[in-house]
Amino acid sequence: MNYTYKQIWLINFPIMVSLFMEQLINFTDSIFLGHVSQIELGASALATMYYIAIYILGFGFSLGVQVLIARRNGEQRYEEVGKVFYQGLFFLSAFAVLMFILSKLFSPMILRMAISSDSVYQATMRYMEWRDYSYLFAFPLLAIRSFFIGTTNTKILTANSIVMVVCNILLNYVLIFGNAGFPQLGISGAAIGSSLAELIGLLFLVYYMWKHVNKKRYGLRATFDLNLSLHLLNISIWTMIRSFFCIAPWFLFFVVIEHLGECELAAANIVRSYSMLFFVIVNSFATTAISLVSNLIGAKQIASVMPLCRRIITLTYGIGLPLILLSFIFSENILELFTNNGAVITTALYPFYVMLSTFVISVPAYTCCNTVIGTGNTKVVFAFQMINMVIYLGYLYALSRYLHTPLAVYWTSEQLYALILLGLSLVYLKRNKWQNIKV
Structure with missing residues (x-):
């Protein structure tokens, strides 16, 4: 089970495409709404x-499901894969209902406290009114996705993501602008289109799994196992909380930017939307690292873990750096895709350059961090995240104390975050205490 560059790429490519297609849902929302x-x-x-x-709370739990499925797959205990999958599916489905209810109850209050502009608040609430429904579809879909990644059968994820994105683009076109006889719903139409795309994606994977997956081989019987559920929760709770604290500072970042003005907020959204292209490249390879590392440890091939990590970093650079160079050369043309507002384009240009440079640090940082997750020690990754978050938020607070801090300087917080994550992950991996962790 010594994964070559070609094997890593063949496993990763469908994951990368599926993540890219998922991000295209938010990407196309931004492009359409930029012209509203x-x-x-x-x-x-x-x-x-x-x-x-x-x-991301559900996504974090799905990473724990993925680790355990991959470990059982590597140990060739295939019949237990189905048990892990169903415990993950039950939890994520129940969690989706809980998050839907809590969001309906408390989102208006939370967002009102965070957003200073009345017009921005009203538009945000029109979006969330319909986007909340996505939890009911996206969380169960995460469980199915973990099954395919954990067993390294990832090709179907590409087809599923293409279906979702095509549906989202068509729905955005008719619902945001009121084409083909539909009402013109603006930002509400974007949210409805995204939620329906998630539903279609879930139905697509459920149908495929029912028709084409070997149910006997993987023990796919809908049974509830309390002890296994608790064991899974013990592993996943740390990736849940850690994943939340990865994204929550991003929300706070945009809250800080919103106080700078509507032009700065729009510019920051453009930069964030385009940065998702590189996030997909980094995150797909890092997600692949979790599954392959866990499979290697399950097969007792500990010595192959760090060489695998280096190969993944090399491949990620090979894919990403040419795109970084092209993005730098055609930066103004790219920004004009999102808006024809000259002030917004000018404001976004230097933050765009800073965002591109962050990729160089993020590649080894996220690959090494997810290698630690793949070992099964999710608690230590949570500790890394908490240390990092305190420093990140302290840095943002320090910047916010100066009224005229340029938007590009705010974006250096992402570079600081990646550097700290890289340092902590490398120190842990070099200590070799992870080699005998049982999950």
Whole structure:
């Protein structure tokens, strides 16, 4: 089980495409709304980060499910894969209902306290009114996705993501602008389109799993196992909380930017939207690292873990650096895709350059961090996150004390975050205490 560059790429490519297609949902929302108004473009940034801050809790739990499925797959205990999958599915489905209810009850109050502009607040709430429904579809979909990644059968994720994005683009086109006889709903139409795309994606994967997955091999029987559920929760709770604290500072980042003005908020949303392209590249390889590291440890091939980590970093640079160079060369053309507002484009340009440079640090940082997750020691990764978050928020607070801090300087907080994460992860991996962790 010595994964070559080619094997890593073949496993990673469907994951990368699926993540890219998922991010295209938010990406296309921004492009469409950028041609509606500056306020709705900015509001979509706040609403999207708020939604993702809740969504990432489910994503964090799915990482724990993925680790355990991959470990059983590596140990060739295939019949236990289905048990782990169903405990994850039950938990994430129940958690989706809980988050939907809590968001309906408390989101208006939380967002009102965070957003100073009345027009931005009203637009944000129109988005969240419909985007809340995505939790009911996206969380169960995460459980299914963990099954395919954990067993390294990732090809179907590409087709699923393409279906979701095509549906989202079509729905955005008719609902945001009121085409084909539909009412013109603006930012509400973007949220409805995204929620329906998540539903279609879930139905697509459920149908595929029912028809094409070997149920006997993987023990796919819907049974509840309390002890296994508690064991899974013990592993996943740390990735849940850690994932939340990865994204929550991003929401606070946009709250800080919103206080700078509507133009700065719109510019920050454009930079964030485009940065998702590189986030997908880094995160897909890092997610692949979790599964492959856990499979290697399950197969008792500890010595192959760090060489695998280095290969993943090399591949990530090979894919990402040419795109970074092209993005730098055509930066103004890219920004014009999102808006024709000259002030917003000018404000976004230097933060755009800083965002591009952050990729160089993020590649080893996130790969090494997810290698630690793959070892099963999710508690130590949570500790890394808490240390990092305190420093990150302290840095943002220090910047906010100066009224005329340029938007580009705020973006250096991402570089600081990646450097700290890289340092902590490397120190842990070099100590070799992770080699005998049982999950």
